[in-house]
Amino acid sequence: MSTRDTRPGSAGGADVPGPLHGGPDDEYTPEQLATLSREDLDRLGARYDGVEILHVDPGPEPGSPVEKRAVRQVGWSFTIAGLASLAFVVIYVGSGWFLPDWHWEIDDHGWSALFTPLLGALMGLALIMVGVGLVLYTKNLLPHETAVQDKHDASYFDRVTAAATLVGGLEKSGLKRRKLITRSLAFMGGGLGLMLIMPLGGLIKNPNKGNPLGTTPWGEGVRLVRDDGTPIRPGDQQPGSLETVFPAVPGGNSVHHADAATMLIRLRPEQLEADRPRPGQEDFGYGDYVAYSKICTHAGCPVSLYEQETSRILCPCHQSQFDVTQGAKPVFGPATRALPQLPITVDDEGFFVARSDYIEAVGPTYWNRERI
The missing domain is CATH 1.20.58 (Methane Monooxygenase Hydroxylase; Chain G, domain 1)
Known part of the structure; x- marks a missing residue:
């Protein structure tokens, strides 16, 4: 039993003795097909495919100014x-x-x-x-040609001539x-x-280098500043008031660190008496001041609505409420995790500074994990 080579550029098995499967065997033998050039095989296959060429435009003359x-x-x-x-x-x-x-x-x-x-x-x-x-x-x-072809089932003869057509197309393209x-x-x-x-x-470049989802620009000794960059001292706020603060990052605009937005709250005397910090965070405040993340732990909205009469911080997106006298634990709405608390103190000049970064990841609950 002989093996026929049907790779593009070969004779497609036409040079192997024996009958052509499905082709016009009574007109062409393998030996006859093997003597034909690729261009002749291309034309022969077109004729037996029922292709009628109506017009042929060979394209620009090789080496002509038009081609160049x-x-x-x-x-x-x-x-x-x-x-x-x-x-x-x-x-x-x-x-x-x-x-x-x-x-x-x-x-x-x-x-x-x-x-x-x-x-x-x-x-x-x-x-x-x-x-x-x-x-x-x-x-x-x-080259461009206009042709009409009758559709029919492919045969072995078709595959032989089609291989020559494909390779001939590469030759005619002029790429070589x-x-x-x-x-x-x-x-x-x-x-x-x-x-x-x-x-x-x-x-290529790991975007999670440095644990960006678990850390913020806050750190030991970083000052708390207003949106205009001015630092804050104890006594600058009235009891029961809230002010949004940001980390004073050297060489950058601290306001644009959205994950570090923090609420600095000065508690009223009765609130301070009722204050019950979460275990392990009893010393996170400074005097009658406490600082909590401004990012809701439900869906990441800004929780900037503060009702000092009820000691509750409200999220305007989905109505979650957090009690500042209970470590900002959620008391209403879909949020299930307390707002992270920022440990604060004052520096040698009497300005508020952070003692460290948040000890837990800020933002929605699905980032809830211990920072290692």
Whole structure:
């Protein structure tokens, strides 16, 4: 039993003696088919496929000015796509390394505001130029023909001639001799490949380095400041009042650390007498001051509504309520975990400072875990 080679570029088994399965055996033997060129096999297969060629446009003459201009257009399209893809990779990977580190800020007009738009624009440019290059190549360099074909079931004869047709199509495309296009195509493919895997940034640059979900900018000795950056002393607030404070982070705008937003509350005398801190947090307050996270433990909304008469902090989103005289434990609504308390004291200048970061993760209940 003989083995037929049906790989593209071969004779498809036509050079092996024996009958052709399903083909016009009474007209062509394997020996006869083996003597035919790939182009002849292509035409022969088309004829037996019921293809009627109505018009043929061979494309530009090889080496002509028209062809050279079209090759340059396609090559530049693919090259620009590759450059845009590599620029995407450079901006994505280089942020925080040899480019400025970016972080989202509401009123930022610098690098952080440009980071995401640049990535989107470069990816869009790369994909557009790929499409432009393919359209120009198909329209200006490939042969064009108009044909009508009758549909029928494929046979072994069809597979032999189809293999020649496919390989012949590659030959007619002119890619082998148009080096500018093949090189720019390879360059573009490499750039696009890198660009498409960059969004999997967690495999390259770990976004969870340093436990960002379990820590905040608060730490030992970090001052409590208002939204205008001014520090706070004991006595600046009236009993029963609340003020939102942020960590005074050197070299940055502390207001934009949303996970560190904290409520500094001065208790009234009767509240202080009824105060029952959670076990292990008895010394987290300072005098008649206590500080709790502003982020609701249910869904992360800001819990900034304070009723001093009832000693309750209210979340406006889903109506959870927390009692500040019971360690900010939830007493109503869907929240099931108390607001984390920030341990506070005063520094040598008499300003409020944190004694440490929160000892538990702030935010919704699903982040509830001990910080190690």
